[in-house]
Structure formats: structure tokens, C-alpha cells
């Protein structure tokens with residue numbers, strides 16, 4: 545833009561100015577490229593609902609600014625939508641958690657209603673069914689969410705579910721007990737739906753590590769490892785293959801896991817630089 549605007553100026557002065565500006569832009573691009581080189585890019589991959597965005601949110605909470613009031617509030621509509629979408633899951637979630645699951649007495653009703661909700665033709669609404677619906681409505685898990693003053697907590701946001709479309713990124717430097725790692729990471733969160741693939745595939749080659757989110761059994765882990773080593777090409781021999789088990793909802797565990805990822809990558813960097 546700046547270069548185009550100065551076109552109307554006449555004489556050497558304008559040219560000198562233009563040259564200076566062009567040099568300045570070039571210097572800035574160079575600086576930015578150099579700075580970019582220090583950033584380690586990490587890509588979160590995995591099927592839909594495998595917890596990629598949950599990890600992304602945890603990283604934001606752990607190593608970045610977290611959620612401000614507005615962001616928390618913006619999740620209210622998501623959480624309310626989740627209630628309608630997942631009344632079924634409310635009764636199946638973790639034992640004893642009255643916040644995210646229906647109370648034990650109401651589980652059976654929850655199951656019955658969600659089964660009815662899934663039918664193609666609904667039965668006539670009887671007095672008994674209305675009573676059941678009222679009971680569910682009064683459950684603390686539901687009441688809490690319908691309070692007019694309700695503002696989602698961090699935990700609620702972690703439990704909230706929105707399908708990701710496109711690519712979302714965050715840049716951070718992990719902080720340990722009392723010090724920063726020194727590494728700067730850029731984490732990419734992408735959609736797990738098949739039709740999202742074309743939006744992130746270009747990132748694949750440029751990333752330092754792929755963090756694969758999946759519920760993985762010992763058997764699948766072995767198979768995965770076998771396949772990886774059978775298929776690794778010369779170009780990717782410097783890629784590290786490691787499996788860490790974590791629960792995306794458990795902040796402490798995610799922090800520990802990320803520290804391990806950070807350590808592995810830092811050691812790898814030193815090794816590649818010939819320092820180790």
C-alpha cells in the first residue's frame with residue numbers, strides 16, 4: 545500500500561524514499577521469517593470428538609491467557625445447545641458427578657426419555673411422562689444451567705462441545721513450576737471430519753510434531769507403532785514417534801503430558817544441532 549501511494553511523488557527523493565521503504569519491508573519479512581524458524585509447529589489430529597479442541601482449550605488455560613468473562617459467557621449458548629443434543633450423554637457421564645451427570649435416581653428416567661427422543665414416532669405425552677420430564681428438569685445438573693445468572697465455569701467450557709471447522713491456532717511458551725521452557729510453540733487445532741481434511745493437509749509437512757488424539761488400547765498402540773515404523777520414509781526419519789496417555793479433561797495430566805512433549809522436542813533439537 546505504502547509503495548503505491550508514493551507513486552505520485554516526483555524526483556529522486558521519492559525514489560530514495562521508496563527504496564528505503566522497500567528495504568524496510570524486506571528487512572521486516574526477513575526478521576519475521578527468522579522468528580518463525582524458532583516457532584515449533586504442532587498439529588493436533590484425530591477423529592471428530594476425540595478431544596483435540598479440549599487439549600487446545602487446556603493449553604490456552606495452562607500456558608496462555610485463559611478465558612476472559614466474555615469468552616466464558618459466549619459458551620452459554622453452546623452449553624445450552626449441548627443439553628438438547630446430549631441429554632442422552634448426561635445420564636451416561638461419569639459416576640457421582642452431579643454437575644455433569646444426572647443424579648443416580650434420575651439416570652433411569654434420563655435413559656428412558658433419551659430413548660423416546662431417539663424414536664421416529666413419539667408416544668403420546670402421558671401424565672407419567674410429564675412427571676418424569678419434570679423430575680429431570682429439577683435435577684441439579686439441569687437447574688444449574690438454566691439459572692438466569694449462569695456463567696459457564698472453566699470446567700464447563702472444557703466439557704462444552706463444538707465441532708471445529710477450519711484451522712484454529714494458538715502460540716505459547718510452556719511454563720513449568722517456576723520457569724518458561726524457552727521454546728515457542730504454535731499449536732493448530734483442526735476439524736476431525738473427513739471433509740475438513742483439505743483445510744489442514746498443507747500444514748502436515750511443515751509441523752514439528754503431530755499430536756494424535758485417540759482413545760487407544762495396548763493392542764492399537766502396538767499396531768500403530770508397527771505401521772509407523774513400516775511406513776516412515778527417509779524424509780521423516782527425524783520425526784519422533786512417542787505415545788503419551790492423557791485425559792483431555794484432566795488439566796494436571798495435560799500439563800504433565802505437555803511437559804514431556806516439550807522435553808522430548810527440546811532434547812531432539814539439541815541432538816539435531818549436534819549439542820547432545
Ligand SMILES: Nc1nc2c(ncn2[C@@H]2O[C@H](COP(=O)(O)OP(=O)(O)OP(=O)(O)O)[C@@H](O)[C@H]2O)c(=O)[nH]1
Nearest residue numbers: 592593594595596597598702703705708735736792
Ligand atoms: N469423558 C471424557 N470426555 C472427554 C475427554 N476429552 C474430551 N472429552 C469430551 O468429549 C468432547 C470432545 O470434543 P472436542 O474436544 O471438541 O473434540 P474434537 O476432537 O475437537 O472434535 P472435532 O472438532 O469435531 O474434530 C467434549 O465434550 C469433551 O468435553 C475425556 O478424556 N473424557
Ligand SMILES: [Mg+2]
Nearest residue numbers: 596597707708
Ligand atoms: Mg475440535
